[in-house]
Amino acid sequence: MGKAFHPRPPDVEKLSLQEIADTYTGRFRDKTADWDAFADARIDGYRRAQHRFIGAGGSGKVTDPTIIPARAFTLSIMFVPPGQGNAPHTHEVEEVFFVLQGHLEVFVEDEEGNRITRTLGPWETVACPPGVIHGYDNTSLEPVYFQVMLGKGNPELMGYADAEMLKNRDAHLTTQITA
Structure with missing residues (x-):
């Protein structure tokens, strides 16, 4: 039997081992694809599904009961x-972005619209620094699954480069999609 070198955070301190295992385990089979996770996902060309594992990512859907509580980062799987x-x-x-399956074209862009792209395949990654305009497209004929991590437990909503989209960046949180 050993002794933990680092202390548990206050919210974990009194949890049993069973409660820790139950609270901090996420399974893909228990996730529902959220096709309305972001305001732009309502627009053709930007449709994608988020599977939230740790925190809500950039979706703002912090009340999702299936997520593992986030501290310093979030983790989601995207289907595009x-x-x-x-x-x-x-x-x-x-x-x-860390590609699991398929191929994803990622880009960085400046305020003048100059764009540099890279195509990522399985087990390849890109890190986008804060404040740098970026995004991705699936230009292939197959779907893509990739992991997304944000470097904060509860990040702000995405800051769209397009002014109109930015004004409505919380639309997916305030209005329902109607058939």
């Missing part, structure tokens, strides 16, 4: 069908 992607945006923290 062919021909879809996301709108150019920034975050106040670093964002990392």
Whole structure:
């Protein structure tokens, strides 16, 4: 039997080992694909699904009962069908994309619209620094699954580079999609 060198955080201090295992385990089979996780996901060309594991990521959906509580980072799995992607945006923290399956075209962009792209395949990654306009597109014929991490437990919503999109960046939190 050993002794923990580091102390537990106050919210974990009194939890049993069973409660820790139950609270801090996430399984893909228990996740529902959220096709309305971001305001831009309502627009053709930007349709994608988020599977939240640790925290809400940049979605703002912090009341999701299936997520593991986040501290210093978030972790989600994104599903992007062919021909879809996301709108150019920034975050106040670093964002990392790590491709699990398929191929993803990622980009960084400046305020003048100059863009540099890289195509990532399985087990390849890109880290986007805070404040740098970036995004991705699935230009392949197959769906892409990739991991997304944000460097803060409760980050702000995405800061869209497009002024109109930025004004409505919380639309997915305030209005329902109607059929």
